[in-house]
Amino acid sequence: GAVVSQHPSWVICKSGTSVKIECRSLDFQATTMFWYRQFPKQSLMLMATSNEGSKATYEQGVEKDKFLINHASLTLSTLTVTSAHPEDSSFYICSAPTSGQETQYFGPGTRLLVL
Amino acid sequence: SQKIEQNSEALNIQEGKTATLTCNYTNYSPAYLQWYRQDPGRGPVFLLLIRENEKEKRKERLKVTFDTTLKQSLFHITASQPADSATYLCALGGTASKLTFGTGTRLQVTL
Numbered sequence: 299g300a301v302v303s304q305h306p307s308w309v310i311c312k313s314g315t316s317v318k319i320e321c322r323s324l325d326f327q328a329t330t331m332f333w334y335r336q337f338p339k340q341s342l343m344l345m346a347t348s349n350e351g352s353k354a355t356y357e358q359g360v361e362k363d364k365f366l367i368n369h370a371s372l373t374l375s376t377l378t379v380t381s382a383h384p385e386d387s388s389f390y391i392c393s394a395p396t397s398g399q400e401t402q403y404f405g406p407g408t409r410l411l412v413l
Numbered sequence: 414s415q416k417i418e419q420n421s422e423a424l425n426i427q428e429g430k431t432a433t434l435t436c437n438y439t440n441y442s443p444a445y446l447q448w449y450r451q452d453p454g455r456g457p458v459f460l461l462l463i464r465e466n467e468k469e470k471r472k473e474r475l476k477v478t479f480d481t482t483l484k485q486s487l488f489h490i491t492a493s494q495p496a497d498s499a500t501y502l503c504a505l506g507g508t509a510s511k512l513t514f515g516t517g518t519r520l521q522v523t524l
Contacts, residue, residue, distance in 0.1 A: 302456075304456075330510065332510075332511070332512075340516070341502060341514040341515060341516045341517050342457070342502070342514045343514075344511060344512070344513070347511070389454075391456045391457075393456070395510040399510045400445060400447075400462060400506060400510065401447060401459045401462055402459065402510070402512060403459070404449075404456030404457045404458065405456050406455055406456050407454065407455060407456045409454070
């Protein structure tokens, strides 16, 4: 089946620094990718839709200047958490829709800890 | 506002029994509903999709029902095994392939 990878799988950074997370579709092209955030014992919350060749679409309440998304190619989307703070510590997961656009393949997630 | 609720935070059952998980939603008219499995520290994995005009869907030991009148889906795992222990998420499909996830139910299957 289709595979979505993420890198890094975990990252620890100091408050105020920026962190980039990569999401790749390994054996298929994805014009759209989704970025989610999941806090402990909570469900996945959609942050934004990453669109290849155009600007990302952010969900209500998500700061687009803090969470920069770049979808540079049909197989790569990046999420940059700028000026990270401890409250940004979370599990970030990306996904890409299947060819039928209804189900999604999820990446393994990136755990971010901001000290 | 839209709300998706899944039953009880954790469900403990004995191996071999049938696990039944519930997903209820309000203020929503989804075209389809999906169930995903999530293991600790991992991304969700797709299990089953059921459309609004379908009542039931099966896949091996899994069965999903969808009642759009009750706004409820039931997810069954028959002959459950310890390896089925995980968190199960229901998700409602919306526009532009977006999914809205429920809170999840953690299933623990014991020997």
